[in-house]
Amino acid sequence: MTEGHDSRLFATEKGKGMVAYRLYATSVLVSTFLIWWYRATHVPSIGEKGRWLWIGISLAEIYIGLYWIVSQFLRLNPIYRHAFPERLSQRYSDKQLPGVDVFVCTADPTSEPPSMVISTVLSVMAYNYPSEKLNVYLSDDAGSVLTFYALWEASKFAKVWVPFCRKHTIEPRSPAAYFSNIHSVPDTCSTKEWYYVKELYENMVIRINTVVKKGKVPEEVLANNNGFSKWNEEMTPKDHPSIVQILVDGKGYDAVEKDGVALPTLVYVAREKRPGQHHNFKAGAMNSLIRVSSVISNSPIILNVDCDMYSNNSECIRETLCLLLDEEQGQNIAFVQYPQDFENNNCYDIYGNSLTVNMALDFPGVDGWGGTPYIGTGCFHRREVLCGRPYSKDYRENWAKGVVRISDETILDMEERAKSLATCTCELNTEWGNGIGLKYGYPVEDVVTGLQIQCRGWKSAYCYPKRAAFLGLAPTTLEQCLVQYKRWGEGNLQIFLSKYNAFLVGHRKLRFGHIMCYYLYGLWATTCFPTWYYVVIPSLCFLQGISLFPKVSHINCF
């Protein structure tokens, strides 16, 4: 890599130690062939004990061997990307940077406590990015007044928190994470100020938790704030009209600007739910957000994060833009995926939750073939591509795009317009959920969506920085892990068996190795059968005195 005349916004490096790895992989491959050969040439003859068991274990070994071969497509060509955010700031002034809409999705105030949700919201509001270009949307699929109350509290606290973070370059910018891990006051900050912010935050969390526990917002808050009047007794999580409320208007209509503190726009969205109308889970929520945001900010870039994944790096937007804005290498990148990192892993990690193999090895490997899958969180998309634009070589994104406000339109008018885009009926007879937005009808809708985008000719990029960009919560009990793994295994298998099988949709569009990467995940669930056979049958045979393996003394097997 030569510095100096180098004007690239990001660099791509190949994985290290590939020669050694290839030698190792070749030796495993040769050994696998030898085992197959041994199995094929030593089948017990008809009538002999254990003939069928032998054939069974041979099939298991063939399957495991083939699956291993498929997995090698992810290992042969890993690439790692490094962004140069300093060059971005040299080339683009803050005014020229594109707008970014951040979508945070939550679905249930019981399993996803509102105090955690707002910490995530606050962490993305505090990104080191021009406030007028940043818009944060919280999608509350439970339509819960408790979540709205928490967000309303957060919108007030943000007026202190966001300037505080920027002034003292606080990291991480989730107040929950910051105050629970860091006990020292930064040099630039007076002790008084620091404790003031800490206390403000802690009192807010106490208020929110009390309200959540009671299940009711205090009367005086209800009486003094119009925002709460949209809820009434009859509304349930499964039956309510659409609600869109702009809590902070970062475009300057709000009082915030007058205090000299610009904040990002903050919007609460609960799409309409009616019994008997299918809501399509998170994909439905995301698609509603795409439409709602199109009348409020319409930023060309969309970041989506789960409500339990806070931003751990306030420079993340700028680093991502390096990948998307690079004139030479970035034009064909549709989305930039970040790994799922977790803050609650201990060093034993007995359930393999940290996904290290997937995140550190597999995904850079898929990136080498031209496209990491979209995994539903920690991902930056181009809005246009998510809405169905096919790749064309000559297309140049208009980064300055955004909503031009109609001059006499009030915030209320805008909310009304947005509300009509979050109803149950607005998707009827449209391509939403099919060619536009996230795909409906699959449990891992994100993966199908990413695959569709890649089949339209786009590439995607994977960013694996040393310092985690987003930190989430991993499941902690065996039960939660099994539910999670089952959903992934089942979901990917369902895609494999559907018309979105990577080969059916991707041949002639994706490279063969890339298809194999999708197959690795698609077939993951099916490896349970040979694994199960391998674990159970040989031990049972042992009790019966049947041996399925050569004896140690039996050196000359061939």
Ligand SMILES: *[C@@H]1O[C@H](CO)[C@@H](O)[C@H](O)[C@H]1NC(C)=O
């Ligand atoms: C999260 O960010 C902090 C800096 O604020 C860093 O020290 C830490 O290593 C990061 N966490 C991970 C898991 O990378």
